[in-house]
Amino acid sequence: MRALTPADHQWADERANLLRALAHPHRLEILLRLTKGEKSFRELALALGISGRSMSYSLTELCARNLVLKSRVDGCTYYTSNVPDFDVFWQAGTSGAKTNEE
Numbered sequence: 001m002r003a004l005t006p007a008d009h010q011w012a013d014e015r016a017n018l019l020r021a022l023a024h025p026h027r028l029e030i031l032l033r034l035t036k037g038e039k040s041f042r043e044l045a046l047a048l049g050i051s052g053r054s055m056s057y058s059l060t061e062l063c064a065r066n067l068v069l070k071s072r073v074d075g076c077t078y079y080t081s082n083v084p085d086f087d088v089f090w091q092a093g094t095s096g097a098k099t100n101e102e
Contacts, residue, residue, distance in 0.1 A: 021065045026050055027058045034068060034081035041077045 022028055029048055033039060039047075045055040059079060062068035069080045 018065055018067070021061050021067060024058065026054060027062055030055075030058055030062060030079075031067060031081055031083060034079055035083070038078050038080045041079070044079065 022031070026048060030044060033044065033047060041052075041055065041059070044059075045052055048055070050058075059068060059070070063070050063079075067081070067083055069082045071078050071080070
């Protein structure tokens with residue numbers, strides 16, 4: 001087995017940061033909702049039933065890691081998923097997922 005290089009460590013650090021961004025149920029639900037289409041800040045906050053402050057923090061975390069894209073139209077902020085197959089990824093960890101044993 002070859003020794004890990006600095007590039008390997010950087011790759012692992014970047015993936016760990018992505019996983020930390022997904023480590024909260026609100027952020028996972030935001031991404032799942034955004035796979036179904038663009039949503040405004042208000043639409044997301046109402047759908048999730050969380051405070052504006054929590055929504056803002058979660059969206060900032062997701063945008064900082066390029067998982068969610070942000071745009072402004074006529075003074076309203078909209079968000080879209082930058083993870084095209086997130087719903088497929090989401091299913092991988094559930095009891096409905098196929099395993100190698102099947």
